[in-house]
Amino acid sequence: MKQNSFRMGRLDHVHIRVPNRDIAAQWYSDYLGFEVVKKYDFWAKGFSGGPLQISADGGNTMLALFEASEGHPLAPQLTGVAFSVDSDTFISFSRSLPNGIESPAGQQLKANDIVDFDLCWVYNFVDPWGNHFELNCYEYKQIKQDLIAADNLTPVRYWPSELIDEYQK
Template sequence: YCSRLGFERVAEFEFWATGFEGGPQQISADGGNTTLAVFEASAGHPIIAQKTGIAFSVDAENFALFARRLPGEFLAPDGHQLHPADIVDLDLCWSIYFCDPWGNQFEINSYDYEEVRTDLILADGITPTRLWPTECYSEFRRAQEQ
């Protein structure tokens, strides 16, 4: 989480991670204003991998940084190694779905649609994945252009 997603350990809560078995490591990407508690599974603290997903919205620059590190240590939810072609064009935003090494599912997305399209997709020659037909948002796009 720290090396790939830009999180840092929150020193204020370090005692939880080191004070007892199964305690959470608090991490943050915004200086501790918001935190994510990451637990280690153990006999005393059983954890089931999170399968419903957590989404992180980031700006275009950070989305591109993540995408340009692919392939990396994260896997797609179906288990294949992530590649830039796994970027999903949702017409309103760009997404990458992935799992951490423990099977927890995540999404990183950016609503800086045009910036990602220009500075990453077109610049790097990426052919993104589409989950929905483009017609789903054609009316929305027309309204935005007026």
């Protein structure tokens, strides 16, 4: 196997198709705290078909909103885009639910929709155009104490909790 000295850099942006970039940018701002990245605004304003770059972390990681068109149909991101936040942000998000964000099943996302992955906590949701997202928090013990126990939540589990004990032996 060939050794390669090249290493991929950080995740820059993810392409998201929406019917209208401005309406989508407003939704992402209202519900998830994204802002237009002014530095790249010329791509959206300078020519037809360019992306509107938005970010919730000052432009380090972005969503590139592309308007669906005849040559580029609306194709929702079904595999999901995952974002990671600290425990305070995660708890704040959870306690804001339900707030108009939907689960992938098409119902209002609720605090009890939280998923326990044994090493992190996750909320799965979709934007109004069917693009799938995850909100992750890896401060596991903090969330278990300050959110799960404090708010008496019953997390969703995809596998038995005993598997993590076996794995960590």
